[in-house]
Amino acid sequence: MHSYLVTVVAALAAAAIALVVVEVVHRLTRRWGRRSLLLTELTEHAHRSFQVAATVLAVQFAVRFSTGYAVGSQWRQALLHLLVLAVIAATAWLVASLLVVIEDTALARFRVDVPDNRHARRVRTQVVMLRRVTVVVIVVLTVGVMLMTFPAVRGIGAGVLTSAGVVGVVAALAAQSLLGNVFAGLQLAFSDAVRLDDVVVVEGEWGRIEELTLSYVVVQIWDDRRLILPTSYFTSTPFQNWTRTEAAVLGTAEFEVDWSIPVQAMREELRRLVEGTELWDGRVCVLQVTDATGGMIKVRALVSAGNAGALWDLRCLVREHLVAWVRDHRPTAMPRLRTEVGNGTGELPWQWVQPRRSGRRTADSEVPDDARLFGGSDDGDARSEAFVGPDEQPTDSRR
Structure with a gap:
């Protein structure tokens, strides 16, 4: 009975000392680490595991050195084996906590709340x-070590x-x-x-x-x-x-309109729209006729935005605005099916809408960038090289 009491008192005293030491270290680390991210993470995430590991280790040493080998050897061996298993588990918990602290400290250096966060997201993943x-x-290693005991x-x-x-x-x-x-x-x-x-x-x-x-x-x-x-x-x-490579992306908005649509006017209206919204990132604004078969032509507006969410809203805005613009300012360009009955010469007033006279026809060398996707600007030239390949110098076949 005396041996049991000595063991219990020694174990309680060792646990108390370990708890006091861990608490003192915790308070000092928290005070000194107010400006250190690593120490702050240690006090928040590794305190509990360190407390358990130190307490179990102290109790294990107290039981080992407070009982003799001849006195109560059977219960002593069982208790020591149980404490060894607890020490292994607590140490594994402490090691895992330290690794989590190191990983969190490393992740804190890479911010993902910035526009260009591709590298940070890669590291975080x-x-x-x-x-x-x-x-x-x-x-797995902890379970293996515990079984090997x-x-x-x-x-x-x-x-x-x-x-x-x-x-x-x-x-x-x-x-x-x-x-x-x-x-x-x-x-x-x-x-x-x-x-x-x-x-x-x-x-x-x-x-x-x-x-x-x-x-x-x-x-x-x-x-x-x-x-x-x-x-x-x-x-x-x-x-x-x-x-995959950057957050900025391109998106399209397509329209099927009548052949009488003034494409250049529609292109200028698209430019005025995107320049007046914060959703556009200023890279790409192109309007092109991509198909002209049947009774209508297909017009595609290509715009760019800083991220996918802004691109979605920008595409919806372009559709809404240009649909309203065609309806209000160019009603004759709305999609329609024609059936001509009567004078086939086209001399009746309702058979033809007189075109509006423009001030001056744009020369081929003055084609605006909004009409070209591959070329016409630095971004367009880079896109042309990426998809078509750089211009090759002609070689003389006679050499």
Whole structure:
């Protein structure tokens, strides 16, 4: 009984001392680390795990040195083994907390609330995936170390190793889909094919990558729905990534109008519209006739915006404005079907709308940039080289 009491008192005293020491260290770290992000993260995320690990370790040492080997050896060995398991688990928790603190400190250097955040989102995606992998590895190693403390497990270790190959093959075949998703998640994280907050089009839905794990990807659809897809989907199925290289994107608004539409006037109206809205980023504003078959022509307005959300609103604004402009200022250019009955010479007043006289015809060398997508401006020239290729110098075939 005396041995039991000594052990209990020693364990309580060791736990109290450990708690006091940890609390003092915590207060000093919080006071000194007001201007240090690393120390602040340590006080917030690693305090509880450090407290548990220090307490369990102190109790384990107190029990070990306060009891003799001859006195109560059976319960002593059982208690010490239990404390060893607790120390292993608490240490793993502390290591995982320290890794999370380091990862959070590294992520704080890369801001994602800025317009050009592609590099920051890439780093954030990789760090989040590494965090999940490290936590899984720490848990597996902790369970393995805890099992190795049992003599029976160490005794059958040789048999387990000899059958590990067969078990591994069976497990791989049984978990083929799961392992495929895990490796696909790692591939996505480090191949830079998709990142957190990327704007993508998958399964005909436009949305943003909200969560990226080792087994599945959550896409937040524009109407706040969530599309859950396995990670292997993004390695085996084509999808659109609008922010692969930069957040700025291009968008179109198409119109089917009558042949009598004054294209240059419509082009100038588009320019006035985009210059008066903050949604346009000032890069691209082009209006072109892309088709002229049948009874109508197809006019396409191509505009640019700083991000996908602004582009959506800008495209809707362009449609609304130009539809109203055609209706109010060019009603004869509205889509219509013609059926001519009567004088085939076209001399009746309702058969032809007299064209408006313009002040001066624009020369070919004075074609505005709004009429050209590939060329006519620095951005257009760069786009032409990207899609067509740089101009090649003609070679003399006689050489």
